[in-house]
């Protein structure tokens with residue numbers, strides 16, 4: 001083994017132990033994410049890619065994404081990533097405004113964000129995704145439009161966009177509770193989101209899931225897997241895996257994770273999914289996508305006729321222009337997508 | 353029969369009845385070490401969770417003394433005022449009562465009221481000074497209180513502890529020697545009084561009775577005098593830790609009968625059971641009808657479950673003879689039942705039992721007492737529901753029920769107790785020092801002020817050192833107004849309440865605020881208004897949700913999010929559609945939760 005880092009060592013071991021988890025299926029996507037994988041050195045990334053290829057059959061055309069912070073990227077690093085075979089970059093830009101970045105406690109500056117996208121493009125990356133955050137306090141509608149336009153002007157292929165959330169326990173949550181910060185009103189947040197959808201559409205970047213937008217052919221294979229019930233294996237501390245009827249998640253703590261491997265202990269918790277849970281997950285993730293859910297598949301896999309079991313519900317959604325049908329495919333309109341969670345939960349099966 | 357003793361255990365709440373029952377069950381070997389737990393007789397889940405007795409519980413014990421074997425039928429009773437009907441029915445099946453007094457608390461309000469019930473029925477009273485193991489026990493003073501109250505000799509008071517087992521032998525001795533054997537003629541015509549019953553989904557209705565005269569054999573053709581229905585006694589027996597079948601029971605004993613009847617309406621607590629071919633001439637005097645103190649509507653959340661709710665309530669009524677109900681309908685909620693309860697705890701327990709034992713999901717509406725509305729033409733209308741209030745223009749005046757409240761408190765809390773009572777529109781009638789530091793206060797107060805949160809508040813202001821009992825007095829003219837709540841301009845009858853004029857503004861405002869917290873945001877804006885007649889006195893708005901979707905949903909988020917949405921859906925199943933608005937179950941009781 002070529003590394004001294006106990007976490008990486010453990011990850012290599014995890015690859016070996018889990019080599020049968022995906023039933024020998026061919027790997028179509030690899031994703032380096034969570035935390036700051038771009039801090040890894042070249043040989044460390046190589047080590048993990050080798051471990052993947054030694055234990056799995058990785059498709060030569062696989063999508064290989066690396067999550068990066070703008071401040072970790074420079075021409076040398078980008079060249080290195082290119083050499084390693086990374087063919088997609090996910091850059092955590094979040095905003096092109098310094099005041100937003102400061103508020104969200106980001107390490108980079110707005111000009112670094114623009115710079116690193118340009119450098120990545122010069123280094124030959126032609127599949128770049130960036131993320132943009134909306135509903136930031138003091139982010140006016142005009143400033144938001146400028147942010148979106150800047151992303152379009154940079155010519156990225158893919159955008160993910162998230163609403164700033166104020167969860168209890170986070171610093172934001174505390175400020176909101178203490179009254180020193182105001183959460184952006186629902187109406188304003190929706191307005192920003194709809195503006196985003198519209199402007200990206202005009203630029204040829206289409207929404208294909210609640211928070212994901214791409215030029216044709218650049219939809220993330222990796223993200224899509226989560227919403228299509230595809231199986232996946234996560235390697236490393238706090239990584240999640242899914243094999244069709246169970247989910248498991250690794251211990252989150254680096255030291256406990258590597259210790260588990262060193263001592264031969266169990267490193268994950270597992271949850272078996274009942275048929276109802278599988279159904280609910282399919283509805284929940286499926287309705288988030290523009291493609292929607294396949295009623296034929298629901299009949300085959302779950303023996304449920306969704307439309308006739310929810311006549312009133314669907315009628316109401318229809319009246320509110322939240323749903324469209326195309327054959328067996330049921331999907332949400334732009335308006336419906338704004339309420340995708342609430343709508344999904346209405347279709348849920350609840351076991352007592 | 354001469355070796356049978358029937359007795360109940362009575363006391364103020366929490367003085368240790370059920371714990372002392374454990375000691376008796378253990379001592380007599382009725383229960384094995386393995387089955388013994390704390391308050392074994394509190395076998396309903398709600399009783400165990402809340403740590404209080406709700407139902408009387410009869411159990412038979414065997415005990416040998418002086419070379420003879422005795423049959424002891426014990427009935428443990430609840431102490432909370434709301435369940436005093438359970439106590440009074442138990443008393444009717446007994447010749448003696450163990451009156452338990454907590455040696456650290458002394459005589460409290462229900463000690464007195466339960467004692468009077470027992471004395472009225474000529475029961476032999478065995479006073480017991482319980483919790484003697486506590487450092488705070490005050491045996492001399494409390495013994496004096498007991499002697500004063502029942503006029504016994506200090507030697508008659510048995511010091512005991514349900515914790516250590518102290519005094520248990522003396523108690524058993526007293527039960528055998530001081531309580532009279534039941535009188536009655538085993539050779540006479542069968543006459544048995546039904547004092548309780550329960551619905552069992554496998555076996556049908558099980559009725560509990562005390563035989564006054566005669567014998568009952570398995571297989572007998574029997575008859576209930578009031579309902580005039582006849583059945584075969586498929587199974588009879590006595591109540592041990594469970595049902596113990598017997599082939600014959602005779603006068604003086606307490607037992608059960610199963611006839612296979614499943615329809616709740618066919619059996620009535622208080623009825624007399626006899627033999628078809630040789631019926632007794634007279635029915636035993638049944639129980640007095642209960643007088644409900646509080647009324648509220650109970651509605652199914654799912655309108656299609658109305659009939660199921662009715663049958664569940666009938667079954668529940670078998671086991672809770674103090675529940676009364678009649679059908680009613682509400683513009684907002686459709687068909688349901690107006691129910692009468694003995695108090696707020698009783699109401700809560702009924703709702704909980706309907707949900708647990710019968711899997712019903714129900715809405716309980718704002719409770720109220722009963723009012724008398726006098727119309728200008730001189731007629732009087734008794735109101736059990738604010739929506740039945742006549743048009744104000746045709747009304748002359750309205751009366752509300754008053755009670756006489758007796759509060760016993762440590763003297764240092766008298767000031768706080770008085771302040772509370774006056775806030776609740778009470779009027780002090782009498783103040784007596786029972787001892788140098790115990791005071792009995794007598795107040796006249798509107799029942800409507802007492803049933804809601806008075807009891808809890810009294811406990812708070814007196815740090816648990818005040819107890820309270822009441823009886824209804826009369827109706828008095830009062831300045832009451834009807835407070836209506838409107839959702840998007842439509843009045844919701846189930847949320848209306850009659851309120852004293854002086855409290856109306858404040859309450860209207862607080863109810864609107866509370867509803868704003870309880871009703872989730874929906875796809876449209878909701879206007880909440882409180883009004884008196886045509887006058888709007890408070891308003892709030894719940895803004896519309898436009899967006900209800902979390903941004904991220906990747907690997908690790910999926911199961912967390914699914915669970916969250918599953919929870920949401922479960923919550924929604926407990927909501928009731930009023931017009932277009934989904935109103936959660938608990939919002940209908942918002943008035944009661946203004947202080948939370």
Ligand SMILES: Nc1nc2c(ncn2[C@@H]2O[C@H](COP(=O)(O)OP(=O)(O)OP(=O)(O)O)[C@@H](O)[C@H]2O)c(=O)[nH]1
Nearest residue numbers: 365366367368369370371404405431483513514515
């Ligand atoms: N120290 C001490 N605690 C006791 C004794 N008897 C009962 N307790 C405690 O007092 C509390 C009430 O006891 P219960 O036996 O449930 O009282 P109860 O009179 O049956 O109460 P209700 O049926 O609800 O009226 C419990 O926490 C018991 O553990 C005793 O002799 N000594």
Ligand SMILES: [Mg+2]
Nearest residue numbers: 369370404405
């Ligand atoms: Mg008890």
